[in-house]
Amino acid sequence: xxxxxxxxxxxxxxxxxxxxxxxxxxxxxxxxxxxxxxxxxxxxxxxxxxxxxxxxxxxxxxxxxxxxxxxxxxxxxxxxxxxxxxxxxxxxxxxxxxxxxxxxxxxxxxxxxxxxxxxxxxxxxxxxxxxxxxxxxxxxxxxxxxxxxxxxxxxxxxxxxxxxxxxxxxxxxxxxxxxxxxxxxxxxxxxxxxxxxxxxxxxxxxxxxxxxxxxxxxxxxxxxxxxxxxxxxxxxxxxxxxxxxxxxxxxxxxxxxxxxxxxxxxxxxxxxxxxxxxxxxxxxxxxxxxxxxxxxxxxxxxxxxxxxxxxxxxxxxxxxxxxxxxxxxxxxxxxxxxxxxxxxxxxxxxxxxxxxxxxxxxxxxxxxxxxxxxxxxxxxxxxxxxxxxxxxxxxxxxxxxxxxxxxxxxxxxxxxxxxxxxxxxxxxxxxxxxxxxxxxxxx
Amino acid sequence: xxxxxxxxxxxxxxxxxxxxxxxxxxxxxxxxxxxxxxxxxxxxxxxxxxxxxxxxxxxxxxxxxxxxxxxxxxxxxxxxxxxxxxxxxxxxxxxxxxxxxxxxxxxxxxxxxxxxxxxxxxxxxxxxxxxxxxxxxxxxxxxxxxxxxxxxxxxxxxxxxxxxxxxxxxxxxxxxxxxxxxxxxxxxxxxxxxxxxxxxxxxxxxxxxxxxxxxxxxxxxxxxxxxxxxxxxxxxxxxxxxxxxxxxxxxxxxxxxxxxxxxxxxxxxxxxxxxxxxxxxxxxxxxxxxxxxxxxxxxxxxxxxxxxxxxxxxxxxxxxxxxxxxxxxxxxxxxxxxxxxxxxxxxxxxxxxxxxxxxxxxxxxxxxxxxxxxxxxxxxxxxxxxxxxxxxxxxxxxxxxxxxxxxxxxxxxxxxxxxxxxxxxxxxxxxxxxxxxxxxxxxxxxxxxxxxxxxxxxxxxxxxxxxxx
Numbered sequence: 001x002x003x004x005x006x007x008x009x010x011x012x013x014x015x016x017x018x019x020x021x022x023x024x025x026x027x028x029x030x031x032x033x034x035x036x037x038x039x040x041x042x043x044x045x046x047x048x049x050x051x052x053x054x055x056x057x058x059x060x061x062x063x064x065x066x067x068x069x070x071x072x073x074x075x076x077x078x079x080x081x082x083x084x085x086x087x088x089x090x091x092x093x094x095x096x097x098x099x100x101x102x103x104x105x106x107x108x109x110x111x112x113x114x115x116x117x118x119x120x121x122x123x124x125x126x127x128x129x130x131x132x133x134x135x136x137x138x139x140x141x142x143x144x145x146x147x148x149x150x151x152x153x154x155x156x157x158x159x160x161x162x163x164x165x166x167x168x169x170x171x172x173x174x175x176x177x178x179x180x181x182x183x184x185x186x187x188x189x190x191x192x193x194x195x196x197x198x199x200x201x202x203x204x205x206x207x208x209x210x211x212x213x214x215x216x217x218x219x220x221x222x223x224x225x226x227x228x229x230x231x232x233x234x235x236x237x238x239x240x241x242x243x244x245x246x247x248x249x250x251x252x253x254x255x256x257x258x259x260x261x262x263x264x265x266x267x268x269x270x271x272x273x274x275x276x277x278x279x280x281x282x283x284x285x286x287x288x289x290x291x292x293x294x295x296x297x298x299x300x301x302x303x304x305x306x307x308x309x310x311x312x313x314x315x316x317x318x319x320x321x322x323x324x325x326x327x328x329x330x331x332x333x334x335x336x337x338x339x340x341x342x343x344x345x346x347x348x349x350x351x352x353x354x355x356x357x358x359x360x361x362x363x364x365x366x367x368x369x370x371x372x373x374x375x376x377x378x379x380x381x382x383x384x385x386x387x388x389x390x391x392x393x394x395x396x397x398x399x400x401x402x403x404x405x406x407x408x409x410x411x412x413x414x415x416x417x418x419x420x421x422x423x424x425x426x427x428x429x430x431x432x433x434x435x436x437x438x439x440x441x442x443x
Numbered sequence: 444x445x446x447x448x449x450x451x452x453x454x455x456x457x458x459x460x461x462x463x464x465x466x467x468x469x470x471x472x473x474x475x476x477x478x479x480x481x482x483x484x485x486x487x488x489x490x491x492x493x494x495x496x497x498x499x500x501x502x503x504x505x506x507x508x509x510x511x512x513x514x515x516x517x518x519x520x521x522x523x524x525x526x527x528x529x530x531x532x533x534x535x536x537x538x539x540x541x542x543x544x545x546x547x548x549x550x551x552x553x554x555x556x557x558x559x560x561x562x563x564x565x566x567x568x569x570x571x572x573x574x575x576x577x578x579x580x581x582x583x584x585x586x587x588x589x590x591x592x593x594x595x596x597x598x599x600x601x602x603x604x605x606x607x608x609x610x611x612x613x614x615x616x617x618x619x620x621x622x623x624x625x626x627x628x629x630x631x632x633x634x635x636x637x638x639x640x641x642x643x644x645x646x647x648x649x650x651x652x653x654x655x656x657x658x659x660x661x662x663x664x665x666x667x668x669x670x671x672x673x674x675x676x677x678x679x680x681x682x683x684x685x686x687x688x689x690x691x692x693x694x695x696x697x698x699x700x701x702x703x704x705x706x707x708x709x710x711x712x713x714x715x716x717x718x719x720x721x722x723x724x725x726x727x728x729x730x731x732x733x734x735x736x737x738x739x740x741x742x743x744x745x746x747x748x749x750x751x752x753x754x755x756x757x758x759x760x761x762x763x764x765x766x767x768x769x770x771x772x773x774x775x776x777x778x779x780x781x782x783x784x785x786x787x788x789x790x791x792x793x794x795x796x797x798x799x800x801x802x803x804x805x806x807x808x809x810x811x812x813x814x815x816x817x818x819x820x821x822x823x824x825x826x827x828x829x830x831x832x833x834x835x836x837x838x839x840x841x842x843x844x845x846x847x848x849x850x851x852x853x854x855x856x857x858x859x860x861x862x863x864x865x866x867x868x869x870x871x872x873x874x875x876x877x878x879x880x881x882x883x884x885x886x887x888x889x890x891x892x893x894x895x896x897x898x899x900x901x902x903x904x905x906x907x908x909x910x911x912x
Contacts, residue, residue, distance in 0.1 A: 002769045004524055005776055006854035015783045015855060019799075024775045027782065027799060028699050030668045035704045042566050046766025049528050055763065056756075060537030062552030070542045073747070080464060082493060084534065086500045091444065094509035094525050096517055097725040100832050102823070102886040105448065106507030107724040110500070113453050116904035120486040126902050129725075132578035135747055143622070164747035171743045175589050175624045218480050249482050270533075271553050272543035272748025273578070274727035286900060292725070296907055297896035299888040300881075303448055309896040316614040316837070320627050325618035327581040332723030339500060342453045345490045348464040354476070355469055362471035380477060401549065409544045426470040 002046075066406040067428050068269070069363075071384045071419025072214070073134065073162050077242065078352070078423045079266045080343050083336055092335060097292075097328065101307045102299075107331065108306035111294040114338040121244040121341075122258035123251025124280035129292035130334040131326065134261025135168040137277030138208065138238050140290045140324055141257045142169055144281075145206025145234040146178055147323065148288045152205035152233070153178060156198050159185035160213035165238065169208070183207070188377030188386075189219045192227070199231040206257075211239040211247065216384030216417065217377060218247065225254025234285075240264050241278060241337070243382055245349035246357075250280070257281045265337040266344075276333035287313060290324030355422035356383035359429060363420055366433045376415050384419040386411070391439070399439045405432060444512050444829075445505035448887035453499055454904045457489035463496050487905070506887045507724075508831055514857050516784075518803045518834035518846025519613070519664060521694050521716035526764060529719065529757035538756060543748035557749055560759045561731075567770070568693075568710060569703020570733035574742040575750035580691060583711025583730025584619035584658070586745045590709055590734060591656045591685050592623055593741040600683065603655040607646060607679075609638050611664045611838045613691060625655055632840060635796050636665035638675060651682030660689040661696075661705060662801035664838045666781065666848075676706025685709060690730075693717045694850070695778045695802035698771030708735045717773075718758035729754040776851035777802045780858060784847055787862045791869040795841060802850075808843025809872055816872035816879045818843040823890065824871070824882035828864045 001008070007015070016022060028036065047055065068076040087093065091106060098104030098111075111129045118127040131137040142155050157169060159182050173180045184194040190209050198204065207228050212218050221237070228235040234256040239247070242264035250258035263275040281289055287310065295309035313323045344352065360383040367373040367387060376386040389396055393414045400407040408418035420429065491499075509515075515522035541550050561573045577583040588606065595603040606620040610629045617627045628646055631639040638659070647654065657679045662668045669675065676686050688702040688710035694717045696702070702710050714720050715728035722728070729751040732742070749755070762770065778801050785794065785804045792806040808818045822832035822845070834846040849858060871879050883889065901907050 002765070002772070004526065004765075004852050005769070005772060006852070007776060007779075011855040012779070015779055018786050019779070019782045020786070021799075024779060027775060027778045028668075030670050030799065031700050032670060032673060035673060035700055035706075037569075037699060037701050037704060041767040041770060043563055043767040043770065044763060046768050047763045049764070052528055052532065052760055052763050056532045056535060056760070057537075059552035059556050060535050062555065063537050063541055064545075064549035065537065065540060066542075066545065066549065068540070068542050070544050072544055074543055076540075076542065078466075082463075082497055086497065086504075088530065089501065089504035090511035090525075091504040091507040091509045092724055093530075093721045094511045094522075095507055095724045096515070096520055096522060096722045096831075100508075100822070100826065101891050102826050102883050102888055103444065103506075103508035103831065104724075105450075105887055106503040106505070109450075109452065109503050109506075112902070113904070115902050116452075116454065117486075117488060119903045119905065120488060123482065123484075123486075126900075126906075132582060132727075133746060136578065136582070136745070167744045168746060171589065171745055172622075175592055175743075176622065177624050220480075244482070245486055246476055246481055248480055252482060268539040269542050270539045271541040271550065271752040272750070273746075274751040274753050286902075293900075293902055295896040296901040297892045299891045301889045303888055304450065305888045305891045307891045307893060307896050309893070309900060309902070312897075320617035320621040322614070322618045322621070325581045325585055325615050325622045326579075327615045327618075328579050328726040328728060330578075330727050331725035332721070333727055335500075335724070338453075339496065341488050342491055342496045342499070343463040343493065344488075345457075345461075345463060346485055346488045347462060347490070348466065349486070349488065351464075351466050355466060355471075357476055358469055358471040358474040361474040380480065382476075401546065406542060406545060406549075422466060425467065429471075 066404055068406050069418050069420065070406050070409045072409040072417055073164055074269050075264050075419055075421050076269060076423055077264055077266050077421050079268060082343060083266065083339050086339055087332060087336060093332065098308060101305060105306060108294050110335050110338050112306050114334040115294060117338060117341045118278045118280055121241060122280040123249030124258050125283040126286055127278060127280040128289050129294055129329040131277035131279055131291055132330055133273065133275045133277045135165045137259040137279045138165050139168050139172040141236045141259045141279060142178065142206060142208065143176060144257065144288055144290060145236060148234060148285060149205035152203045154181060154203045154205060156181050156183050156195065156204055156207045158183045158190040158209045160190050161208060161210045162214040188215050188217050188379050192223055196227050199227055199233060204231060204233040206234045206236050208236045208238065211237055212243060212382045215377060215386040216381040217379040218382055221253040242349065243353060246353045256285060262337045266340040267333060267336055274330060274333050276330040276337060288323060291326050292329050352422040356420055359424050360385060360420035363429050363432060370436060383421060384417060386415050386417050388415050396439055403435055444508055446885050446887055449502040449506050451499065452904060453489045456491055456495050456499060459490055461490045461492050463491050463493045513829050514853060514861055515831040516833050516847045516849050517831060518848040519691060521848060521850060523719055523850040524852040525719055525721040526761060528764060529760045532760040533753045533756045556756065556759060560755055563762050564712060564731060564733060568733050569701035570710065571736040572739035573731045573733045575731045575755060576746045577711060577730035577732055578746060578751055579726060579728040580711060580713040580730045581615040581619055582745060583732050584615055584689065585622055586732045586743060587687055587709040587711055588619055588623040588625060589743040590738060590741045594738055595655055602653050605650060605653045606655055607657040609659060611636060611840055612658065613664065613689060616658045616689060636663060636667050636840060637669050640671055643675065643678060647678055647682045654682055654684035656685045656687045658687040658689055660692045662692050665796060665805050666800040666803035668801055672705045691716065695774045697774040699774045709738065714754055714758040719761040720754045720757040727751045727754055773851050780849040780851060780853055784849055784858055784862060788865050791866060803846055803848035805841065806845040807841040808845060809869055814872045814876045816876050818845045820879045820882060821845065821868055824868045824879045826883040827885045830861060830864065
C-alpha cells in the first residue's frame, strides 16, 4: 500500500473480477512483449515526507542567497503575504481549464479581472487570459502581426530589445519563415530614422520595441506609431508590466499590440519561472489574438456569468488553422498578478514604482560620485541602469558575490546592468556603495 | 464548493482612498519621474483593504471545483491528486529567491535538481536527454517539432516539411505543426480507433521523401494501445522521418512500456499530468522535451532560462515520494480504475470499442438514444451530483464522445459512487428527460449563453461599465 494508492488487496480482486481478468498484468496483454518494460527503474527508492524535505533542504543549502541587484527582465520585487496563501486555495489550484462554466466561476471571474487590469495598465482595449511568459508572448505578437498583415512577412525588431527575448523571436521566426530585421540603435535607444527607412523598403508586418529597453532606458516612441501605420505595419511594444503604473502606456504611444512579462507584479524570481506573459491589443484585432479570452454573458437563470469565449480562434476547434497552438494560459500566475493588483491597487503600484525609481537613481548617483563608474548612455532610466566600471569588472563582480551581493547582470561588453526595486532597503544600497573601497584597487 | 453564486468583481468592491498594502517610506530623497514620460491617466485599478481582497478571492474559490473538491474524471487531462509536499518544496526560499542570471557557481542546488529530474525522466521514458525550456504541453510539441525540423535542415534534407498526424489526435498536434511551419497529413483510423497501417503505408509510399515526422500518442486518444507501433516506427524511420510521442497519455505507460522502447525519437511530457503538478485552472504547466542521443544539439531556444522551474521542483518531489517501487504501480492502477468503470457502465452507455482500454476510454453517449438526452446533458447532470464532467465531444471520431479518465488515486468507493450516479442519470434520461436536459440545477450558475458572449464580446470591466450605461 502507498499513501496515494487507496485500493486494498480486496478492492483489487473485486475490480479485476469485474473486468474479467485474473491479474493486473493482463491489463497490458495487448502490448507486444518485445517492447514491454520489465526491468526495475533506476530511480531512488521511495522517500518518506521527512526524507523528501531533507533532500530539498540539502539541495537548497547549495544555493547562495544574495541581495539581488540583477534585473534584465526579471526583478526582485516584494510579494504581499496574502498572495502565496490565496494561491493555495485548492479549489483554484487543483482545477482544470474552466470549460465547465457552471463550476468554474471562480477561475473565470479572476481571469476577467486580470484581463481588465492588464488592459488598464497597458492602456489597450482588451487582453487575453495570459500567456506563458513575456518572451513567448512577444513571439506570439510577431506571428499575430504577420497573420494580420496582407502579404507582409517581415518584422522589424529594435536592437534595444532584451537579447533573451530576441533569441526566442529568432527561433519562432526561423521555423515560421518570418524575416526578422534589426532596427539600429542610436545612443542607447531605437533609431527612428533607421526604422523609417526599413519601413519604406516595404513588406513589414510589425515592429517590435521595448520599454524600458534592455539597458533600462525609457524610450521616447514619438512618431513610431505614425511611421508604422503609414506603412501598414503593426506597432508592438514590450513593456515591464509594473512600470506601466506610471509610464506612458503602449496605448498612449499608439501601439496595436502590447506584450510583456507580468513577473514584475510581485512574482518571485524562482530561477526563471513560472512567470506570466500578457498580451493586450486594440478591439479591432480581437479575433486575431491567440490564447484564451473570458467574456461576460448570462446564464439561464438571468444571472451575470463569465465564460471562455471566441473559441473559434483556438486549436481545439480550428486545429492547424488556429491563431496559435497555445492550449493553456498561465492561469494561476494570472491569479497571482490579479491579487497583486487588487492589494496594491491604484496607489500601491505607483508607490512601488516610485520607490524603485528613487532607489535606482540614489544608487546611480552615489556610484557616479565615486568616480569609478560612468553611465554608458546619458539617457533617462527607470529602475535599471547600465554602467561601466574603470577597474576589472570580473574582480568587482566576484568581490560583491563573496559579500553576499549580486551586483547586477554583467553584459558581454563588460558593462554592468544594475536594477533596484522597492525591496532594496537604503541599508542594502548603502552597503553596495560602502563595500566599494574594499575592492582591491579602488582607493 | 458553495453552490450559491458569489458573483462580485473586485472592481465593484473598490472605494476611493482604501488601501491593501504597506511599503517602506522613501529614504532616498525626492527623485521624480519626469512628467513627459508619465501616463496621462491613472490605471483604474481597485482600491481595497486587505480583508476585502482576501474574502473576495476566498469566496471566488468557493465557486470553483478542483481535484481537492471531488472526483474529476476528465479524459485526456489526467487530473490526479496534487500532493501537498510538492507545494511545500516549491515554496522553499532557497529556490524562490534565485535570479535566473545568477552565476552558476551560486545556484548549484538548483542546477543539481534540474540534472536529477532529467536523469529520472530519461530513465522513465527510455530517452537520452531532456530540455526543460518548454512551458506547457503544446509548447513542448512545438519544441519537439522544431528539434526535428532543425535536424533535417542540418542534413540538408530540406524537403521534409510534412507531419503525419492521426485524425484522432489532440488539436494541439496539427496546430503545433502549423506554427512550426510544417504541413499536416492526416492518417485515417480504423474502426477500432487505431492507426490505419495500410493508409500510413500509402502515405509513406507517395510522400516518403517529404515526411519530417509522425506524431502519435500511445495509448491513443481512445485509450487504446497502438499494438503495431514497432512496425509504424520502422516504416517512418525507413523513409527518413522521425517519430514524435505526444506525452499527454504517458501516465498508463509508467511501469508498462517506455516511449524510447516503442521506437520514438522525440517526446514531450506534461509534468502537470503524469507528474502530479497542479493544473492551476489552466497553467502553469511544464512540457519538457526528451530526445534520443544525438538530437539534443538541435534543441531550440523557446524560452530564456530553465522553463517553469517551480513546476519542475514539484515533479521531482513527486518522483522521490513514489520512488522506483511505486512509480511502476501508477500505470497499472490507473488502467485498472478505467477498466472497472468501463465494465460497470457499458450496459447503459454506448461503448463503440469493447476491449481492454488503458487509462481512459470513450463512450458514445447513452445506449438508449430515444430519450434525446445528449452527452452534454449527461455531463451537466453530473455537476448536480458533485462530480466534474468527463471530457465531452472529443475525440471527434464519435458524435457523442464522453471520455472518462479516473487516474490511479481514486478509491473503489469513489468509483462505485460515480458508477451509481452515471446509472442513475441513465435512468433519469428515461423517466424524466427534462430534468437531465435542463441540468445543472444545483450549481452556482445554470447553463450559459455562449452565443451572447461571442456576438457581443465584453472582456474587461471598462467595457462592462460602458455597456451598462
